[in-house]
Amino acid sequence: MTGSALTETAVATTRVSGRVGRIRRLPVPLILGSILLALYIIVAVTGPLWAPYSYDRVGTGKPFAPPSAKNLLGTDQMGRDLFSRVVYGARHELFMALTATAVAVIAGGFLGLLSGFVGGLFDEILMRVFEVLISIPVLVFALLVISAVGPEVSGSQLILIGVVALVWLPRTGRMARSVAVDLVTRDYVMVARARGESAWSIVWRELLPNATGVLLVEFGVRAGYAPILIGSLGFLGLGVRPPIPEWGLMISENRANIVAAPYTVLAPALALSGLVISLNLFTDGLARVLGRQVKRV
């Protein structure tokens, strides 16, 4: 039964040949996620060129003006154009989430692979430190770092990127290490060792290429959660400072007026959730293509 089903799909896929066929065979989540993500990236990059107003321009309409041709999504408490603010928000959100995650995956990936390869006391100590760091809940960890830096400085986007990267680092590090521990038993690593290659070159040339799949999926999982963390901190008033149009911050600014102007909350809420959805879809699809499992806990 499965045999005939297989031949049927084989026939079906050979029929749609060429590029279209190749795209059709990709998992639906990957296609959907890519399209949505591309939209977000386009808005983030080109937004300032076509957004009707600047994100901090006050008095573009009456406060809490309803949606109109002048203000597509209405205005907030200070008469700032909501549509422009949501559009500008995309670049802040994407920039912070992706940079922080990239830093964490690169640093954590390197440390984890090295630790798994070197082993011994270095590995033991580093993993114990990571485990201790992981045993503090994500948001509490972030709050601790923020209160350590001092709430005055922590409003800067660079500090916030550092906070998120620091929260992810032990998690990505442990993930990379678990891959490395498995890889070092493979023949090609032993051969490289026998050739007398340095630890650095083995990590770089043998381990990294074979760990990219796992690290890519890990990047996707963390990148998908980063906007939630950044938004939560913004919502709590401990993320970026006004007037930066960070979506979490916008939700908390406009929350008290949700009855008078529901759009002021719904628009950033939708934008933020949509970004996370597209990142998660993309990651799920990517994992399926790479034959990896997605672990989100």
Added chain:
Amino acid sequence: MVIVRVLLSRVLWALVTLIAVSFLIFLAIEILPGDIAARVMGRFATEEMKAEFRRMRGLDRPMLERYGEWVIGVAQGDFGDSLVNEYKVSDVVMPKLKNTLLLALFAFILYVPLAIILGSLSAVYREGIVDTLVSGFTLICLSIPEFVMGTLLLYAFAVNIGLFPVMSVVNMAQSTGDAIRMMTLPAVTLAIAMAVYAIRMLRDNLIEVLDSDYIRMAILKGVPLRRVVLRHALPNALVPALNVTALNLAYLIGGVVVVEKVFAFPGIGTLLVDAVFLRDAPVVEACALIVSAVYVIANLVADVMTVALNPRLRTAK
């Protein structure tokens, strides 16, 4: 007994982790920001005032000495005094902790049937409409931040329909009914956030079990489907989900921070965030430590359950 040794080592390691976490928290709050006196007394404090403050609080003593004193106090339930007011930290924290635990319990009671029912339905009718709907629902809920979901629920049920109060001040609740009404929305938010993982997990486990030979056997010998699922398959599929549930409990205590803030719920999360704003170091330390402790213990329970429920580990040499 292998299992006793394994469990003992897990418990010991959890204890070591907790001590390390307490040190990290102390380090982060007391050392890195530099001068607590300057932070508490503000810009206009003179040097003498700050020195006096440090002497009064014992901040002029070596860090390790203060840490040791703090940890010994914590072990006896004494978290020191608040910097903002004259209360003892434990007097401030304990009532809030009680509220949070109450909320967590409520969320957990909602979570269990939600996860089991939706998980089983989508496994039994896999690839069908129910499964598609549930998997769409979980994917969306997985992607909506808790504070957004809380805000949307608040808007829908409290503001528009007026079914629940907008603010949940449990202490001011007149009766148990009032208290439950006030805790419903935050508890629902937390329950949904938790259930998402469990539903997916349970579905995959149940599908695996349903494909096994003994289930096929049961179906072939004419056991009704409902009985097959409830009596034969579900108990076996629940075992791995128990582990997820313990991890979920750990998540719950972390996620509670934002959700409490959304509903102005007077719990430990709200207290933690407020203390970060007020720079009330002892309260921040106490809250962070308690939350982390619950997290570590929940993870320990998950670990222990995995070991205890795995017969192979029970009898291994």
